Amino acid sequence: MTLLKPCSKNGVARHFPVEDFRTYADPELSRSAPWVEGVCFLPECGRVFSPSRSWQIYCCAGCEAKGKAELRRYGHKAALALLTWRMGKYETNDPAVQATARAARRFVTHVQSSWLADRQARAELRGQG
Ligand SMILES: [Zn+2]
Structure with missing residues (x-):
């Protein structure tokens, strides 16, 4: 399995910039976003503001910091599995690589489900009290 191409001999650094999701999916998000405009996206807050x-999804700097930390935490948790899944996604010969790619895909789904359940539980707790 060849996962990485060898460096070019001319030594030119190659960069593959990827825009953030909000830029990439702006047309779709403008029609259907997972947040409600004017309602804080941090589940435990949910304050109307x-x-x-136009791009503000958190009510204040404190919620924005907590929201970014949440994205960072779950992003870091899923990152290696995302890369591993993609690296082995089209493997046709090596069953061990295929199994690892499937485990990575299952793990990504597991992280997604856990994250959503965590957000739903935090929103529910907000409703009580
Ligand atoms: Zn908030």
């Missing part, structure tokens, strides 16, 4: 910017 007046956005000062």
Whole structure:
């Protein structure tokens, strides 16, 4: 299995920039976003607020920091599995690589489900009290 191409001999650094999801999927998100405009996207907050910017999804700097930390935490948890899945996705000969790619895919689904359940539980707790 060849996962990485060898470095070119001319030594030119290659960069493959990828825009963030909100930029990439802007047309779709403008029609259907997972957040509600003017409602804080942090599940344990959910406060109604007046956005000062069109892209604002958190009510305040504190919620934004917590939201970014959440994205970072789950992103870090899933990153290696995302890469592993993609590296072995089209493997046709090596059953061990195929099994690892399937485990990575299952793990990504597991992280997604756990994250959504965590957010739903935090939103539910907000409703109580
Ligand atoms: Zn908030």
